[in-house]
Amino acid sequence: MTYAEALQTTLAGEHAAIYVYGALGAQTSQTGAPGLYAALSDAYQAHRARRDQLTAILTDLAEQPVAAEPAYELPADLSTTDAVTARALELERSCASTYAYLVANSPSPERRLAVNLLVQTAVRELAFRGTPETFPGSDEYADR
Amino acid sequence: MPVPRPIIGPLTGPVPSRRTTLVGALAGLLAVTGCDVEDLDPRGDEDDSTAPPTEASTDADAALVDRARTRITSADTVLEELVRQHPRLRRELRPLRQLHAAHAEVLGGFMERATISGPFDLPQARTLVRRTETELQRHLTLAAVRAESGSLAKAMASMAAGIAQRLAVSS
Numbered sequence: 001m002t003y004a005e006a007l008q009t010t011l012a013g014e015h016a017a018i019y020v021y022g023a024l025g026a027q028t029s030q031t032g033a034p035g036l037y038a039a040l041s042d043a044y045q046a047h048r049a050r051r052d053q054l055t056a057i058l059t060d061l062a063e064q065p066v067a068a069e070p071a072y073e074l075p076a077d078l079s080t081t082d083a084v085t086a087r088a089l090e091l092e093r094s095c096a097s098t099y100a101y102l103v104a105n106s107p108s109p110e111r112r113l114a115v116n117l118l119v120q121t122a123v124r125e126l127a128f129r130g131t132p133e134t135f136p137g138s139d140e141y142a143d144r
Numbered sequence: 145m146p147v148p149r150p151i152i153g154p155l156t157g158p159v160p161s162r163r164t165t166l167v168g169a170l171a172g173l174l175a176v177t178g179c180d181v182e183d184l185d186p187r188g189d190e191d192d193s194t195a196p197p198t199e200a201s202t203d204a205d206a207a208l209v210d211r212a213r214t215r216i217t218s219a220d221t222v223l224e225e226l227v228r229q230h231p232r233l234r235r236e237l238r239p240l241r242q243l244h245a246a247h248a249e250v251l252g253g254f255m256e257r258a259t260i261s262g263p264f265d266l267p268q269a270r271t272l273v274r275r276t277e278t279e280l281q282r283h284l285t286l287a288a289v290r291a292e293s294g295s296l297a298k299a300m301a302s303m304a305a306g307i308a309q310r311l312a313v314s315s
Contacts, residue, residue, distance in 0.1 A: 096305070103301045104294035115288045115301040119281075122305035123312045132239065132309035134246045138302035141250055 006105035007058050008066045010114075013098045014051040015068035017091055021047060024088055027078040036081055039127040040088060046124070047095075050117060057113075089128035093137075096121045100137030201292030208287050209251050212300065217255040219280045220244040225260040226269045233269060240277065240310055247303045274311065281307040 021044040030037045058065040077083050099118040106114050122136035135141040223241055227234045248254045264272055281304050288300035 100298050100302055103288060104298040106294070106297075108290060108292065108297070111289045111297055115285055115297075115304065118301050119285065119305045119308045122309050126309060126312055130309075132243075132306065132313055134243055134306050135250075135299075135302040136305040136309060138298055141246075141299065141302065 001105050003106055003110065004058065004061055004063045006102050007054055007061075008063070010098050010102045011051065011054040011058065012066050013095060014047050014054060015066070016072050017047045017095060018044065018051060019068070019072045020074065020087070020091055023074050024078065024084050024091075028081065028084055033081045036085060040084075042127070043088065043092070043124060046120070053113070085128050089125055089130050092121050092125045092128060092130065096125070096137035097139070098137075205291055205293050205296050208291055208296070208300075210255075212284060212287050212303075213248060213251050213253070213255050215280055215283045216244050216248045216251070217257060219276045220248070220254065221257045222260055222272060222276045224257075226264060226273065229263060230266055230269055233266075237273065240273070243306055243310060247306070250299055250303075274314070277307055277311055281311065 021040060025037065025040045025044060028037045028040055055065040075083070075087050078087065096118060099114055099121055102114040103111060103118060118137050122133070125136070126132070133142070220241060223237045223244070227237055245254075284300045284304035284307070288297045288304060291297040291300060
């Protein structure tokens with residue numbers, strides 16, 4: 001796995017995350033669940049910014065950034081705020097695993113971005129009722 | 145229209161297993177730090193994320209591991225002393241102390257503890273906890289960036305993220 005391949009994998013994940021967050025936001029009432037709506041909006045904006053950042057890095061590496069898929073599979077039940085919150089938490093945890101993977105596959109000079117993304121996403125999990133973990137994004141250590 | 149699966153595929157790409165992480169990339173480091181890798185419970189998935197470390201990179205990473213263990217030990221010693229001075233903090237600081245223990249274990253265990261000087265009143269103690277943990281998080285973040293081994297970098301970054309979460313819930 002090269003650095004560019006790891007970046008592409010992460011970018012593909014960002015495309016998916018943006019799509020899913022759009023759907024989660026669309027299912028959430030700004031007036032009925034303002035806290036959740038704000039958290040989803042923040043996450044959506046953050047992932048868009050990360051997508052743009054990763055795209056720029058890949059372009060600088062003379063790589064063709066992977067494009068978004070036309071559509072993505074969505075969870076069946078987004079009818080309640082609890083369901084939306086749970087899905088958002090699941091999404092951020094998946095992102096944390098992806099960023100940890102990017103950390104492991106980034107050369108040292110380029111690794112700061114991936115480390116920062118992992119830390120930011122771990123904290124963002126808490127906005128979706130996540131609880132602190134011992135090794136966010138690295139479950140292989142958690143069962144020690 | 146076929147709908148591509150989004151999250152599970154790309155977002156859960158190959159990640160190093162605990163065994164490959166520690167045995168593959170950190171074996172030399174753990175030998176240096178005296179930890180027995182044979183007692184690690186193996187997991188089956190493969191890891192192609194890191195090449196075998198060179199001697200120079202292993203030496204550099206061993207030094208990073210030792211410094212991280214020292215920092216984690218120091219932070220935990222501060223918490224231990226604050227709990228001794230303020231037993232009411234025991235419950236409040238337990239999650240952080242458990243976090244330190246788990247992080248230290250992955251790196252080979254706590255180092256020898258030093259003594260902490262000075263009594264602290266309760267507000268000072270809480271301020272000191274936050275400052276200590278913030279500094280530890282920064283140290284682990286920097287160590288993650290500097291590590292030669294990708295697996296070690298991942299472990300350090302994950303530890304920094306874990307501390308960041310604890311700081312966020314306690315603020």
